[in-house]
Amino acid sequence: MRVRHKPWAKEKIAQYPQYVIPNPQDYAGKWGELFGNDHPLHIEVGTGKGQFIAEMARVHPKINYIGIELQQSVIVTALDKVLETDVPNVKLLHTDGADLRDFFAQGDVDRVYLNFSDPWPKNRHEKRRLTHESFLKIYEDILVDEGEIHFKTDNRGLFEYSLVSFSHYGMKLNGVWLDLHNSDYEGNIMTEYEEKFTAKGHPIYRCEVQYTK
Numbered sequence: 001m002r003v004r005h006k007p008w009a010k011e012k013i014a015q016y017p018q019y020v021i022p023n024p025q026d027y028a029g030k031w032g033e034l035f036g037n038d039h040p041l042h043i044e045v046g047t048g049k050g051q052f053i054a055e056m057a058r059v060h061p062k063i064n065y066i067g068i069e070l071q072q073s074v075i076v077t078a079l080d081k082v083l084e085t086d087v088p089n090v091k092l093l094h095t096d097g098a099d100l101r102d103f104f105a106q107g108d109v110d111r112v113y114l115n116f117s118d119p120w121p122k123n124r125h126e127k128r129r130l131t132h133e134s135f136l137k138i139y140e141d142i143l144v145d146e147g148e149i150h151f152k153t154d155n156r157g158l159f160e161y162s163l164v165s166f167s168h169y170g171m172k173l174n175g176v177w178l179d180l181h182n183s184d185y186e187g188n189i190m191t192e193y194e195e196k197f198t199a200k201g202h203p204i205y206r207c208e209v210q211y212t213k
């Protein structure tokens with residue numbers, strides 16, 4: 001996502017350490033202490049402007065959510081969304097998904113969401129795709145046994161690539177939707193990109209995959 005540089009973002013983020021966690025390494029293995037409960041933890045890697053994660057937290061108060069975003073100028077908008085939603089079960093991390101093992105211990109996370117991940121269509125950028133096997137290994141290392149990834153995108157090439165990547169990794173495909181908005185799937189929460197591409201008439205692809213022992 002290309003965004004305008006926001007020089008004030010760093011300062012604003014620092015003003016809300018209760019929402020954008022400045023010391024996530026301190027919570028590895030004990031995220032329940034931060035949330036004050038032992039509810040399941042679901043994370044979204046590449047959370048963007050935060051609409052999905054904030055709305056999921058509002059709709060599912062018995063689940064804890066963390067949105068993870070690389071870009072400071074983007075996560076500052078997610079912070080606004082979290083402030084506006086004003087629920088206790090959503091936090092944000094300003095970090096690279098490649099570093100998740102520094103912040104989460106094995107079994108800390110119950111589910112990973114990937115929504116409209118950057119497609120990186122050139123072969124030489126394959127390793128940056130959030131469904132590349134190196135990322136699947138990272139998610140496996142922080143998820144519970146038989147944890148799940150829920151993935152949606154409008155990008156057919158990325159969807160095809162990801163299904164093969166999940167399959168080569170030995171994951172189980174529990175559900176697939178080739179046109180999510182014209183399906184019987186219930187409870188979909190739209191992301192910003194989903195709204196944008198749906199308005200352009202793109203079908204939305206979705207799948208649920210699960211690690212196997």
Ligand code: SAM
Pocket residue numbers: 001045046047048049068069070071074095096097098115116117118191192193194
């Ligand atoms: N999920 C949002 C949505 O559906 O509206 C945002 C989609 S946007 C295309 C992808 C986002 O993922 C960008 O904000 C980008 O900065 C973030 N991102 C890309 N690679 C990442 C990584 N390795 N770790 C964390 N965030 C990443």
